Structures are given as structure tokens and as C-alpha cells.
Amino acid sequence: MSTGSDRVERTRLAILEHIHRRDQRRHGRDPDQLDASTTQAQADRIQADAVQRDVGGGGGGGWMSQARDQVEAWWRYHPAHVAVDLARPALASYARRKPLAYLGIAAAAGAVLFMLRPWKLISVTGVVVALAKSPQVAGLVMSALSSSHNPKDDPPVEE
Numbered sequence: 339m340s341t342g343s344d345r346v347e348r349t350r351l352a353i354l355e356h357i358h359r360r361d362q363r364r365h366g367r368d369p370d371q372l373d374a375s376t377t378q379a380q381a382d383r384i385q386a387d388a389v390q391r392d393v394g395g396g397g398g399g400g401w402m403s404q405a406r407d408q409v410e411a412w413w414r415y416h417p418a419h420v421a422v423d424l425a426r427p428a429l430a431s432y433a434r435r436k437p438l439a440y441l442g443i444a445a446a447a448g449a450v451l452f453m454l455r456p457w458k459l460i461s462v463t464g465v466v467v468a469l470a471k472s473p474q475v476a477g478l479v480m481s482a483l484s485s486s487h488n489p490k491d492d493p494p495v496e497e
Contacts, residue, residue, distance in 0.1 A: 405478055408474045408475070
């Protein structure tokens with residue numbers, strides 16, 4: 339390998355390690371307690387996931403993976419994400435202890451939601467305007483428009 343490709347590889351590994359450490363801090367783990375092999379294994383896993391997503395193993399390439407990334411970023415910073423993360427362990431333990439009561443409560447909540455029909459209170463126009471104002475949607479549209487990927491059966495345009 340040349341010196342340039344070595345530098346690129348070191349930079350890539352440093353970026354992956356930084357992302358991994360940030361995720362460890364977000365999940366409440368101390369990133370300094372990890373040994374080098376764990377960090378390298380995690381970096382390899384992150385890279386393999388990213389390569390699989392880019393190749394198309396994630397169900398779509400190009401703008402579809404961009405859309406999924408945008409939705410994941412939106413959910414990561416959504417206020418309800420914190421509530422879901424806090425409620426998940428309690429609900430899981432309750433479901434293990436009393437599965438039938440858990441199913442009954444879920445069915446009752448679904449029935450109440452169906453009877454109240456809160457989706458009728460929100461206009462479609464309001465949702466579209468809110469989505470159009472969202473910076474994540476604007477970023478997705480810009481990345482879709484600037485994408486240089488042609489479909490497999492579409493020949494490139496010669497100018």
C-alpha cells in the first residue's frame with residue numbers, strides 16, 4: 339500500500355472509532371474501558387454495516403438509503419425517543435411477568451385509539467407543510483437531487 343492509502347485507512351479507522359466512542363457514551367458506557375480488540379471489532383462491524391447498506395443489501399441504494407438515514411437521524415433526536423428508551427425496559431419486564439395482562443392492556447389501548455381517531459384531528463396539509471419545513475427532509479431532497487447514481491438500466495447522459 340502507498341502512503342496515501344495508509345493515511346486514508348488510518349483516517350477511516352479514526353472516524354469509525356470516534357463514532358463508536360460517541361455511541362458508547364450515548365448508551366452510558368465508558369469508552370475508555372474498552373480494549374483495542376473490542377474497538378477494532380466494533381469498527382469492523384460498523385464498516386460492514388455501512389458497506390452492506392451502500393451496496394444495496396439494506397433494501398435499496400442511493401436515495402432510499404439516504405431516506406432511511408434521515409429517518410433514523412430524525413428519530414434519534416426526537417423527544418419521544420427518550421420516552422421510548424426509558425419505557426422499554428419497564429414494559430419488557432412487565433411483559434415477561436404478566437404476558438396476558440400486557441396483551442390485554444395493549445388491546446385496550448388500541449381500541450381506545452381506534453375509537454378516539456386522533457388522526458382525524460390533523461389535516462394532511464398541515465403534515466405536508468411541517469414535513470417541508472423539516473431540515474431532515476430538505477437534506478434528503480437535496481441529496482436525492484444531487485445524487486449522481488443512475489439506475490442500472492439507465493445509460494449515462496452524454497453531453
